[in-house]
Amino acid sequence: MTVEAPVSHLRENPYDIAREQLRRVADAFAIDSNLINVLSECKKSVVVSIPVGMDDGSVRVFEGYRVTHNIARGPSKGGIRYHQDVTLDEVKALAMWMTWKCALMNIPFGGAKGGVICDPKQLSELELQKLTRRYTSEIINEIGPERDIPAPDVGTTPRVMAWIFDTYSMNKGHSVLGVVTGKPLQLGGSLGREEATARGSLFCIREAVRKRSRRIEELRVAVQGFGNVGSFLAKFLAEDGAKVVAISDSRTALHNPNGIDVPAAFAHKQETGTLEGLRGAETITNEELLILDCDVLAPCALEQVITGENADQVKADIVCEGANGPLTPTADEILEDKGVLILPDVLANAGGVVVSYFEWVQGLQEYFWKEAEVNAKLNDIVVRAFNETWATRETRQTSMRVAAYGVAVQRVAEATTTRGLYP
Numbered sequence: 001m002t003v004e005a006p007v008s009h010l011r012e013n014p015y016d017i018a019r020e021q022l023r024r025v026a027d028a029f030a031i032d033s034n035l036i037n038v039l040s041e042c043k044k045s046v047v048v049s050i051p052v053g054m055d056d057g058s059v060r061v062f063e064g065y066r067v068t069h070n071i072a073r074g075p076s077k078g079g080i081r082y083h084q085d086v087t088l089d090e091v092k093a094l095a096m097w098m099t100w101k102c103a104l105m106n107i108p109f110g111g112a113k114g115g116v117i118c119d120p121k122q123l124s125e126l127e128l129q130k131l132t133r134r135y136t137s138e139i140i141n142e143i144g145p146e147r148d149i150p151a152p153d154v155g156t157t158p159r160v161m162a163w164i165f166d167t168y169s170m171n172k173g174h175s176v177l178g179v180v181t182g183k184p185l186q187l188g189g190s191l192g193r194e195e196a197t198a199r200g201s202l203f204c205i206r207e208a209v210r211k212r213s214r215r216i217e218e219l220r221v222a223v224q225g226f227g228n229v230g231s232f233l234a235k236f237l238a239e240d241g242a243k244v245v246a247i248s249d250s251r252t253a254l255h256n257p258n259g260i261d262v263p264a265a266f267a268h269k270q271e272t273g274t275l276e277g278l279r280g281a282e283t284i285t286n287e288e289l290l291i292l293d294c295d296v297l298a299p300c301a302l303e304q305v306i307t308g309e310n311a312d313q314v315k316a317d318i319v320c321e322g323a324n325g326p327l328t329p330t331a332d333e334i335l336e337d338k339g340v341l342i343l344p345d346v347l348a349n350a351g352g353v354v355v356s357y358f359e360w361v362q363g364l365q366e367y368f369w370k371e372a373e374v375n376a377k378l379n380d381i382v383v384r385a386f387n388e389t390w391a392t393r394e395t396r397q398t399s400m401r402v403a404a405y406g407v408a409v410q411r412v413a414e415a416t417t418t419r420g421l422y423p
């Protein structure tokens with residue numbers, strides 16, 4: 001049986017969006033059109049079929065992808081997504097965003113992404129392991145510590161990274177710590193990696209709030225998504241003194257204008273696997289969460305949740321893109337016109353790849369750092385990138401997104417030009 005891709009939740013083609021964003025940046029920063037032609041394409045896209053012997057004795061064939069967008073600044077880096085709506089164009093867009101994200105953070109990586117069309121929640125642990133090991137074998141010539149280094153994304157976990165690490169290492173005949181990041185701590189993972197994306201978002205929000213001459217303690221925050229990024233971001237913001245007035249997962253959204261008990265939500269989600277049934281908050285929809293009366297809105301689930309249809313109803317003053325691509329370009333324009341400060345994904349959720357970089361460095365050296373050291377270095381890199389983006393925004397009188405992309409694309413363009421076109 002071959003598994004067909006279901007109709008995607010994406011209304012617009014993300015690769016078209018990513019290319020359109022690049023064109024806008026090229027115009028704003030007068031970047032050579034020949035270079036933009038090169039950067040608009042992905043260097044390599046691999047499509048693999050993944051046959052898996054299922055628990056019931058049948059064989060299902062899944063489709064998987066690994067895309068490298070650019071390697072001008074170093075080996076490519078990017079997560080692997082297990083989701084039923086994955087498409088090749090989505091993976092290409094995510095790979096391109098990874099190139100800009102690594103360049104903006106000024107870490108020595110290019111961009112890549114992977115994906116398998118599957119619903120991991122519908123697979124047993126054994127089926128998931130078989131799928132992961134076969135997918136790894138199919139892309140084994142593409143990945144490696146000096147070549148392309150995968151990491152977790154939606155639907156993949158440290159457990160999945162451990163299977164990738166093991167499969168790759170078994171084929172090489174020795175442990176290769178640098179082949180993948182987001183590994184469990186006992187297998188060469190980095191302290192602070194699990195919370196790193198949310199911590200990076202927190203650092204950006206702190207800076208943005210300061211620029212707006214406000215204090216975190218007076219903010220009401222709504223967070224969409226209670227997975228890796230959303231749950232830790234809600235926790236950190238609550239710890240900083242903000243009032244988290246709404247949270248959500250795929251099944252439910254919860255609202256309490258007086259503040260949700262985030263540690264209780266953590267415990268409830270861990271115990272029951274859902275936010276449904278959490279006491280002390282009113283149930284709303286995920287759509288209502290996005291347009292709630294709040295100061296900071298952090299979409300931390302999927303792409304394209306704020307569009308031309310709902311953007312003018314958004315009331316937040318700061319939007320922090322914890323997820324990749326949660327705003328469509330039309331939504332972006334509407335919010336910019338309203339004076340909303342948008343912290344773009346390539347800046348706001350880059351904490352994960354920064355600590356993945358630290359994990360890769362630690363793995364190559366087989367020398368591991370303390371958590372405080374990881375978090376302090378993360379703060380340095382994210383705050384520097386925030387300030388570079390802010391300064392570019394001011395001098396160019398443009399949005400944070402165009403400024404962030406501008407800084408990033410210029411760095412990649414410079415590396416590409418300096419290396420020269422081969423042959």
Ligand code: NAD
Pocket residue numbers: 152153154155156197224225226227228229230248249250251286300301302303322323324349350352353
């Ligand atoms: P995750 O799988 O851990 O969590 C996703 C969350 O979104 C879950 O709570 C899920 O229930 C919720 N969700 C799913 N569909 C939803 C819907 N239709 N409406 C509302 N909520 C929904 O994933 P994650 O790692 O937290 O990633 C979330 C986003 O952040 C993705 O866009 C991902 O690419 C991006 N991101 C993640 C990392 C990372 O290190 N994990 C780094 C950078 C960017």
